[in-house]
Amino acid sequence: MAEIVQRHCENMVKELEDLRQTKLISEEMIRRIIVARRHMETKINRNFSKNIDDYKSYIKHETVILEKIRKCRDKKKMSEKKSSVDYSIIKRIRRLYETALQRFPSDYSLHEGFFNFCKENSFNSTASQAIDNMIKVFAYQPDVWKLAASWFSHLNDFDKALQTLNKGLTLNPESTSLYSTAIEMELKQVSNLETDKNKTFKENKCCEKIKTYVNLILKNINNLKYIISTLEILQGHNYTMAAQDLILDYLLNKFISEDVVWHTMAIREKKGMHYALDSDEKNNYSNMSFTKRCIMSCIDKYEQGLKVVDSEKKKKLWFYYLETLIDIKEENHTAASVNIIKLLKEALQKAHKAKCLEERHYSVWVNIISEDEAREILDEATVIFPHSEELWKMNLRFAILKDDIKYVNITFKKGEEALGERALNLWLMLLRYYLLFSGDKKMKQIFEDGVKKPVVSDVLKPKYIEWIAFHEGINAARERYSTLALEEPYCKQLHILMSKLEFSEMTINHDSWQKVHELACKQFGKEDIDVWINYIQFIIFRKSNNFKDEILRVYEECKGKLPSLLFQEFTVAYDKLLADL
Structure with missing residues (x-):
């Protein structure tokens, strides 16, 4: 072992001398490299048990050194001794990989690392050999076949890349990644034929190949999400419509009760990818513009789906349906030929009746109907979603806009009870309303009620004192502050506000101001x-x-x-x- 280590260390001498001559890295770093290499050479050449991690650590060390040297060279703009130093390190890394692979042939990451190393350093024939070895050892791992196909694509040998994927699928017929890679590669080849005279013929040929892949997918893979994702890969490639129809037929045959199937079909209709129109449907759409036909056939697919999906999935399909209508409404140019507001109202009403309306959709609904209708809908919505802050705020806002004091008070009380500690915004809305439409007595009553509520008092206490100072004067503010500040939960912002009020007086009362600071320190001085x-x-x-x-x-x-x-x-x-x- 000692002889091997010594020989390998001696082989490093010229490389290290070249580094010294160029002064590319410091003498201290060279010394550390020597120590580290001798230590790692000893570990990988010991006579007892061999450890793959020792090889990986050594390879990583040499890779880092090579990268460091290249960065230093680029920074100093030096090319001297470049080929000899780099080649020496690269040769060492290659030797380490080859030795490690002989000793640990079943380690996938080692094979992959060696392949990537060869690819990065343009050892193309060795990289191809590495791929062949990986296929022999890991034929039942789909990633190997993907890596191989990627390599042959890199070499611009697309036929071999596809042949490789097909071999991989023969051994791994349930690999979704291999199917997707093969389909995308077939599509890419056709996309590169922009000026080819035989493009139509090749498109048809490609479609037949993709139909073969699709049939294999439908036979071997029972994953709805993946099948739909395959359909999405094919969208936009009109020559693959026959393959897309195969998938749609399968979905309607096997997954007809799934919400996502009908949503997928509806969105395709919206984009103009119409599916299996019978004669009645063709007659219904014959006098429509293309845009209107797309929208109406999209809606029709949602309506068909709602009749057949499982009851527990109806709510999700309604959500998809309404979100699509909202999107169409926001695309003003798209909805120009359709009364989309009317269609959206009708859909919202149906979903509400079916108890499938989401909280967000009530917010959309009330913005496209009259105030009286909105109040009625919001009353129902807050029963269905009693803890929705947004719906209660909207409900109170409509009551305020109507200037119905009785209804404002009733709505506020219900909302405040339902929201509890999240009712602060309702309190602030109520205060703003009464600030404009009522006298000081009513405002004072609301503030007094609010500061007794622990969940909102932290915000309302300083606002109350500020209001008193503005309407009744500083002395009244001081008097109420002196009692309010002692009521739990204590409020730091109250002291800050009172301090500002004292400072803003024309004639400052330093004693009153000092008491504010004393009380703040007493209540918050242990933590602030x-x-x-x-x-x-x-x-x-x-x-x-x-x-x-x-x-x-x-x-x-x-x-x-x-x-x-x-x-x-x-x-x-x-x-x-x-x-x-």
């Missing part, structure tokens, strides 16, 4: 740095005769309340404040 900083800023602003003693007092009080980690943060801000004095 800001309240202490705000208090010290106030003392600096006030600048009484003994303000430095006051600052020190607050500092000591803070030290006794804040946890040690928070106190450390506080001292940083504190030192900055004092430095600015």
Whole structure:
């Protein structure tokens, strides 16, 4: 073992000397490379048990070194000794792969790594041999056949690539990835025939091949999602309509009760890919424009599907149906020849009656009907979705627009009870309404009711004090603040707001302002740095005769309340404040 290691290390001498001469990398890095290589050579050449991870680690090390050298060379714009250094490392990596593959022939990742290495370094014949070896060892792994087909495509040998995929499918007839790859490759070949005189003939030939793939898929794969995805691959290639119809026939025969089948068919109709029209359907659509025909046949497919899908899947199909109609409505140019609003209203009404309407669709519905109809629908919707904040907001908004005070109060009360802690927006809407249409007495009553609700008091308390200050003056605000601030849950924003009000007075009452800071520190001083900083800023602003003693007092009080980690943060801000004095 020692002799092999020594020989391999000696083979590195010229490479390392070339690196030294070019000064491409540092002497320290060269030293680390020598140590690492000797260590890894020892591990892979030991006489006892061999470990594949040792080879992989060595290969990774050499790959990283090669990449590093190339980056340094590009950065320094040097080409000296390039071929000899790079070739030496590449040769070493190749030797490591080949030795490892002899010892561990069943490791897939090793084979794949070697193939990619050969491909990256343009060892094409060796890469092809690597692919052949992988096929021999891993024939029942679909990824091998995909890799092989990709390689032959890379070499522009598409016929061999397709032959390879077909062989892979013979051994792996249930591989969805191989079917998709083969179909996409067939389509790509036809797409490259833009100017070919025999294009039509080749398109027909391609369609026959794809029909063969489709028949195999339908025979061997019972995966609805995959079958539909195959249909989507073929969309846009009109010459494959016969193959697409095969899939559609199968879906309607085996999966007729599935919502996604009818949604798929409806969307195809919308795009103009019409399926199996009987004579009556042709007569119905004969006088329609192309756009209108697409929309109406799309709707017809949804309606047909709703008659046959399983009951538990009707709601999902309604969702698809309505979302498609909404999309059509938003495509104004598409819906120009169709009264899409009328069709959407009818569909929404049917879905509502079938109890299959989603919360979002009620929001859409009320925006395309009259106010009176909307109020009626929203009353029903909030019964079906009692915890929907959006529906309650819409309901209250319509009541406010109607300026029906009785209905506003009833709607608000129901919504507030249903939403609980999520009712804040209803409170704010109610306050804005009464701010415009009622006197101070009613506003005060609403605020008083709101601040007693723990779930909204944090927002309403400061708004209430601000309103009192504006309508009744600062003294009234101070009086209500002094009681409201003591009511749990405590509200930090209330103290902040009151502090701003005190500061904004023409004649500042420093004693009242100080009490705000004292109360904020008492309630939040065990967990909040800001309240202490705000208090010290106030003392600096006030600048009484003994303000430095006051600052020190607050500092000591803070030290006794804040946890040690928070106190450390506080001292940083504190030192900055004092430095600015």
